[in-house]
Structures are given as C-alpha cells and as structure tokens.
Amino acid sequence: MKIALLGYGKMGKTIERIALERGHEITIKTSDEDGYDITKADVAIDFSVPNAAFFNVVNCFKHNVPVVSGTTGWLHNYDKAVALCKETDGAFIYASNFSLGVNIFFELNKTLARMMGHLKNYNVSMEEIHHTQKLDAPSGTAITLAEGIISEHPAYSEWTLETKSKGTIPITAKRIENVPGTHSIDYKSDTDTISITHTAHSREGFALGAVIAAEWLQGKTGVFSMKDVLNIG
Numbered sequence: 001m002k003i004a005l006l007g008y009g010k011m012g013k014t015i016e017r018i019a020l021e022r023g024h025e026i027t028i029k030t031s032d033e034d035g036y037d038i039t040k041a042d043v044a045i046d047f048s049v050p051n052a053a054f055f056n057v058v059n060c061f062k063h064n065v066p067v068v069s070g071t072t073g074w075l076h077n078y079d080k081a082v083a084l085c086k087e088t089d090g091a092f093i094y095a096s097n098f099s100l101g102v103n104i105f106f107e108l109n110k111t112l113a114r115m116m117g118h119l120k121n122y123n124v125s126m127e128e129i130h131h132t133q134k135l136d137a138p139s140g141t142a143i144t145l146a147e148g149i150i151s152e153h154p155a156y157s158e159w160t161l162e163t164k165s166k167g168t169i170p171i172t173a174k175r176i177e178n179v180p181g182t183h184s185i186d187y188k189s190d191t192d193t194i195s196i197t198h199t200a201h202s203r204e205g206f207a208l209g210a211v212i213a214a215e216w217l218q219g220k221t222g223v224f225s226m227k228d229v230l231n232i233g
Contacts, residue, residue: 001024001025001042001043001214001215001218002024002025002026002027002040002041002042002043003019003024003025003026003027003028003041003042003043003044003045003211003214004026004027004028004030004036004038004040004041004043004044004045004065005026005028005029005030005044005045005047006028006030006036006044006045006046006047006048006052006056007030007031007046007047007048007049007052007056007071008029008030008031009031009047010133010203011047011070011203011206011207012029012031012045012047014203014204014206014207015045015047015207015210015211016029017207018204018207018208018211019211022211022215024211027040027041028040028041028044031048032052033048033051033052033055033056034055034059038059038060038063038065039063039065041065042065042066042218043065043066043067043068043214043217043218044056044060044065044066044067044068045067045068045069045070045210045211045214046067046068046069046070046071047069047070047071047210048071049071049073049135050071050072050073050074050135050136051074052071053069053071053073053074054074054077054080054081056069057069057081057092058081058084060090061081061084061085061088061090061092062088064088064089064090066090066091066092066214066217066218066220067090067091067092067093068092068093068094068095068098068210068213068214068217069092069093069094069095070094070095070096070097070098070206070210072096072136072139072140072143073135073136073140075140078094081094082223085222085223086222086223089221090221091217091220091221091222091224092222092223092224093213093217093223093224093225093226093228093229094225095209095213095225095226096139096140096141096143096144097140097141097144097181097206097209098206098207098208098209098210098212098213098226099198099200099205099206099209100205100208100209100212100230101198101200101205102141102183102198102200102205102209103209103226103227103230103232104230104232105145105183105196105198106144106145106148107227107232108196109145109148109149109185109196110148110149110151110152111152112185112187112194112196113148113149113151113152113153114152114153116153116187116194117152117153117154117155119187119189120155121189121190122187122188122189122194123187123188123189124149124153124156124169124185124186124187124188125164125169125170125171125172125185125186125188126138126142126145126146126159126169126170126171126172126183126184126185126186127171127172127173127174127182127183127184127186128141128142128171128172128173128174128181128182128183128184129173129174129175129176129179129181129182130173130174130175130176130179130180130181130182131175131176131177131178131179131180132175132176132177134175137161137173137175138159138161138171138173139173139181139183141181141183142171142173142183143159145183145185146159146169146171147159149169149185150169155167156168156169159171161173180200180201180202180203180206181198181199181200181206182197182198182199182200183197183198184196184197185197209226212229213226213229216228216229
C-alpha cells in the first residue's frame with residue numbers, strides 16, 4: 001500500500017516507521033497544504049495542523065484517495081467534509097484518537113455513564129494531560145469522552161473547560177513535557193470516587209491504530225469510525 005503522510009512531525013515519523021515495518025511504502029511526506037501530488041498514494045494519513053487538515057481531506061476526496069485523519073481542532077468543517085465525501089463517493093475515517101486502547105476506553109466510558117445516570121449523588125469531572133507541543137485544549141480525545149458521557153447521562157448537556165456549573169462536565173487540561181496523553185474521568189460523591197483512566201506510554205499506539213485504519217479503509221466508500229475498524233460498540 002502506498003501511503004501519503006500529510007503532516008510529518010513526530011506523529012508522522014512514527015507512522016512512517018510502523019507503516020514500513022508492516023510492508024507499506026511512503027510515497028509522500030509533507031507538512032505543506034499544497035505542492036504534493038496526492039494521486040501517487042493509495043491512501044492518505046493526515047496528522048497535520050488544524051488550518052491544513054480540511055484542505056488535505058478535501059484534496060483527497062477530489063482525487064479519489066481514501067483518507068484517514070487524526071488532526072483535531074478543525075471539526076467546525078467536519079460536516080462539510082462528510083457531505084463532500086458522500087458527494088464524491090470517497091472514503092473517510094476521522095478519529096480524535098486512533099489508539100486501539102483508547103477506542104475501547106471510549107466504549108467503557110459510555111457504559112459507565114449509562115450505569116451512573118440514575119445516581120444523582122455523583123458528579124462527573126475529567127482531566128487530560130498532554131505534551132507541551134499540543135496546540136488545542138481540551139484534547140479531541142477529551143471532547144469525544146465528554147460527548148460520550150452526554151449521550152448516555154441525562155444530567156449533562158455540555159462540557160466546559162475548567163469552570164464547573166450545573167449540567168456541564170468540567171474538563172481540566174494540563175500540558176506537561178513529554179506526556180503522550182492521559183485521560184481520567186471521575187465520578188465523585190461525598191462517600192467515594194469511581195475513576196477510569198487511560199494512560200498512553202508512547203505515540204506507538206496512536207500510530208499503529210492509524211495505519212490499521214488505513215489498511216481497513218482500502219476498497220471501501222463512505223464515512224467510518226474506529227468503531228467500524230475494530231467492530232466494537
């Protein structure tokens with residue numbers, strides 16, 4: 001499989017190594033929004049920056065190249081991307097986090113929220129910790145987790161950064177050097193606390209999941225998620 005790496009930072013370089021180990025070829029490596037010929041690739045993996053991601057995804061659709069995107073911070077254009085994917089019979093997977101473990105954690109989070117929904121004496125809060133180079137806060141993974149809780153727990157309708165108010169899930173975002181990603185969810189009452197946490201030890205898990213998603217997307221058309229790739233949920 002010939003892969004275009006759209007975004008060639010630390011994550012792109014990790015994806016490159018894992019893809020090569022799995023027998024794939026890297027035909028494009030770029031951090032620019034244009035100046036590359038996407039038709040040289042069988043599939044694209046986008047880990048660029050928020051202001052380049054939408055351009056990259058649209059360029060793939062226009063040239064019939066399946067695309068996997070893990071860039072966060074551009075989701076105000078996500079519905080446009082989905083519409084264009086359907087219009088062009090493209091193939092698209094977006095995930096806030098491609099780690100196989102995190103995607104299992106997403107489902108665990110929703111299950112716990114469903115179980116806690118009738119227990120009014122517990123209040124939920126979240127914390128996410130990432131490396132200091134991460135541009136957005138809260139993380140896309142934290143937002144996905146918050147949305148998972150909102151979908152299953154009747155007491156919550158939105159999330160908020162730091163501030164705590166009725167009906168909202170407060171998210172604390174910390175940036176600490178060399179932390180790949182830690183996400184914790186706490187349900188606290190006067191008597192106890194129930195916590196679930198996912199801790200990434202390196203970028204390897206994110207990169208492997210992105211390559212697996214790209215492999216799975218070959219030969220398909222439509223808009224998919226990691227739940228489809230992993231057949232979970």
